[in-house]
Structure formats: structure tokens, C-alpha cells
Amino acid sequence: MSTNMNSQGTSPAKTPQFLTVEEVATMLRIKVRTVYEMVSQNRIPYRKVGRRTVFLLDEILEWTAQTQQ
Numbered sequence: 308m309s310t311n312m313n314s315q316g317t318s319p320a321k322t323p324q325f326l327t328v329e330e331v332a333t334m335l336r337i338k339v340r341t342v343y344e345m346v347s348q349n350r351i352p353y354r355k356v357g358r359r360t361v362f363l364l365d366e367i368l369e370w371t372a373q374t375q376q
Contacts, residue, residue: 324364325354331362335371 331351332339343360345351352366 326362326364326367328360328362331367334367 326334328339328342328346332342335342342351346353346360352362352370354361354363
């Protein structure tokens with residue numbers, strides 16, 4: 308029987324979920340081009356993996372909550 312504990316006896320860290328530019332555009336109901344413009348203006352949290360632009364789901368959710376206030 309397996310457990311959800313790691314070798315130190317603690318719960319494993321949650322694996323971050325990455326989103327593509329297209330997924331973020333769909334989620335925010337905006338155009339892909341708008342997402343790229345927001346990235347170039349540092350208006351949205353993002354990460355670069357090589358040449359790819361990716362987004363952490365948790366960061367996007369937090370960012371949207373902040374922008375609605």
C-alpha cells in the first residue's frame with residue numbers, strides 16, 4: 308500500500324501547473340496577441356523556459372484576484 312508521504316514523513320509538495328500562452332488567453336478571454344503584449348509590458352506574471360513563455364496557474368489566479376480588487 309502506498310502513502311502520500313515522502314521519505315521525511317511529510318506530504319509531498321504540490322506540483323506546479325504550467326499554462327501556455329494559448330491557455331492563459333482562453334482563461335482570461337482575451338486574444339493570444341494581448342497576452343504577448345502584456346508579457347512584453349510586464350503586466351502579467353510569466354516565466355521563460357528557453358524561448359517559451361509559460362505561466363504558473365497559481366500565479367495567474369493570484370494575479371487575477373489582485374486585479375479585480
